[in-house]
Amino acid sequence: MHTVHGQLQGLKPSQLKQLQRLYHQRLPGDCLTTPEFAQRLAAISTDLAKPVCAYINRRGQVIRVGVGTPRQTQIPPLELPRYGASRLSGIRCVATQLKNNPPGTSALTAMAIQRLDALAALTLTGSGFRRRGGGDVGYVKQAYLANLVPNTHEASWTVSPPLSLDALARRDFLAMVEELEAEFQREFVAQQVEGDRDRVLIVGMRTAELDAQQFEDRLAEVGRLVDTAGGIVLQTLQQSRSRPHPQTVVGSGKVDEIALTVQTVGANLVVFDRDLSPAQVRNLEKRIGVRVVDRTEVILDIFAQRAQSGAGKLQVELAQLEYNLPRLTGRGQAMSRLGGGIGTRGPGETQLETERRAIQRRISRLQQEVDRLQAHRSRLRQQRQHREVHSVAFVGYTNAGKSTLLNVLANAEIYTADQLFATLDPTTRRIAVTDENTSEVRQFVLTDTVGFIHELPPALIDAFRATLEEVTEADALLHVVDLSHPAWQSQIRSVMGILSDMPVTPGPILLVFNKIDAVDGETLDFAAEEYPQAAFVSATEGFGLTTLRQRLLQLIDYAVVGTD
Template identity: 35%
Template structure:
């Protein structure tokens, strides 16, 4: 097998390259004249770089092909090869090593790397060797040498100096975190809530939350997404070079990719490709704690994976014979797809059972007239910190995206008034559709809430765009027109910064610091006024012949005092103006 870009190459050329594997060069030669000329001839003919990897015996172990300006190194366990060296051609005639070459040498641990070029002075080889300095490794470039000068080099001198550092350095590289190149496309005329720069900053934060180190960011303006490669083919070649230069092992894309785009990009770049949707799902999977949260994330992941299985599609979800089903039987792809359909159906059923249990709990709350207040907002706006401050709870609150996913509800009692405070999952731009669908049952709590607290990170320069994202998600779950308070959080971070223009945002607003507790009492007073309004104090006498009505009032939780007299029970009740009709309803139902 020839590694790299072999598209369009004739079989005869591939056979020529294949013939190189296993060839041992002349004794005492790192690279002999015959092999160098042969590589250069093929390279100039196909106008692509050709690469070979050799061992201590100067035997050619692997062969690869790149494009005009770069070549990817074959996938070999270089750490297990003694005296590993690599040579590749530069069809542009420049024998000097590129940044990509030196970076690959540092990361892969070659004893020597050479760039072969046909110049006016004949064949020259730009040579780099691995050397030790200050208890570390570096690439020492020896310049452009002819073959005689190259083969006279004493590599043992360098190998002895680097030996004690080399294994430690390579182990460090192997144990490093995933290092990612972040790429994004700004489609001209497409109206995104956030500009591409802000969206890429957010992608970097998502990467860090997932434990990935962002090492570089690439963006491109295009009229539309490339259907085959997401980003332009030329830009993709730049990214391939950047992967080696920056020692990256993963590429994160700022949009959801199709199965074709994922496959094509992995083939060209040779590293793992993760789109924004898969990244968010991965974060959700690692942060979900409750049983329901884990099921919701698993369902979203399966729905995401299903259309990315290359195959026949949804027809396989139906059993039976007919055209397209006869022959050798199901392949692994079809059985995988069928298994995913079964698992999706099972998860949807389990979540529906949980939803039924939640509806029973909801009916009890309605019967007991316990108001519900839901916290919503962009991820990392400080919802969990505010929730902890208001409820004296200890829900996980960290300065990272999606630190908490599982919906949490606590009873709040203030001045004999009680309500339920619910913390929900944070929203984000381009929130995966399947994730919204999976969490819809949880988000129903927001839809049924008596009051919504929209928590906003006032210290974030993109707070207006974040507000729009949250409003769009709320609209999608049917929360349009709900009574809402806009809670501008993190005012403690505004010192020395430009204070946001709150007047641009319509609605009732309050500024707080959930971290310091500043103005949280003011927010609490506002909440109580909204959900309870003016409370009515009433005294009702219920005859002993009508004790069902007394029991009904007790079930509403509005009875504050009860006195028994000869002809009946005297009840002191406290109820909000807007729920006064419940008293009349109880009377009419007898």
């Protein structure tokens, strides 16, 4: 029994059978429709006093029949054939409409979301019309033909002037589609990027607690995260709401806009700027038709790429499993995450398709390993304390320049890059500094820690507790700030918020403003006035490093005196 979709309330069994019989129709491949099929569709629509849509593939088979507008009867994205940005879906829609107007924006948007080969809109001679004696006129008054046109920036389509049914049926449909797809291919090749990189659409949702600047900074940071993870940001969409929609975060109209933009720009991944519940991901993927991930999942993916040591990989796997465990139920197609791309990498990826109990056992084993890692780091710290070697831990927002600063202070060779979370594994280096007051050479250790970020995912905080203990156990902290970043004040607040939430209160903190070579004088003066005790350096240019070394000695002395 073939399924009839859409607005079926109040239909008689005989009317449903008429609709189901449409599935048995077979149209010539080179015709968009035949006069006979169009008149039959229009007759049913007139009888129902409702619009009717028939979806037909290129073999001329009717694959979907629905009662309602193209928007109300459209094929869910996940049920559409897989096609690239250079192709159409291979499906056309012949739709009736009760008003004698060209197809509206809603119908054209539905066409674009589904990337239909064409939309033929048939207007009727009048509701309640019955066939006249000779049967010459039929039920179709006139028709409009709509199709997509290539445009990588916005949804674009063209709608014909009113056509007679015979003129519509005489159109060489296959030639029209081949010409269109050749244009899409040329446009796609001109815009094509590396095939192994995700093409990302970012979606931001602003609520009342965020002002305009904070929201823009947040979206910019998500863009940096996507870039660091290896994706390419094609476009960003925004919406303001008093609170997130419980099912889809953004409103229904915005979901349609996202789906339309995905098809228009050729995105294969949608990234939201906030955490999503499993139900929200499931609902969004069903309506949009591509993978949907949240900010935390992008961060976890970056960590999976950056972890080099066994300890780092262990902690990343634990974080991934703890994050994904409550999200296993109902993931559907999204549970198969071995295809590559953002949100799919890492040592924990294959665990997502195992039973929940097996994952829980794996988490328990990993937590035991992390406990052993904590014990090992604790013994190393005790050895340093026994030798009276003091330690300073570098903290700060990701990409503030902590690793670069450690490299120049301790002649280390830590990997650095202008990326978020460029280094993940903690690194400890010994440094010798001559005290200018006593000429004594004093030694202590510097430890580079994982970078912080606004709303650091709880799964990471828990999994990286062995690493973060380097912060709480250090004698003092060096809080490195990228003064050239537009949101440097917000980043300071984020880092201090994370430090204040730690179970053990860290030692004294020296604020160090980095990258002063890329800052104007007004910003420097403002930062110096707001934070008179801070140090100002440029790790890449070598500015202020001599003064910083002496400030480090003073910081350690202050920390040691404070603990005596």
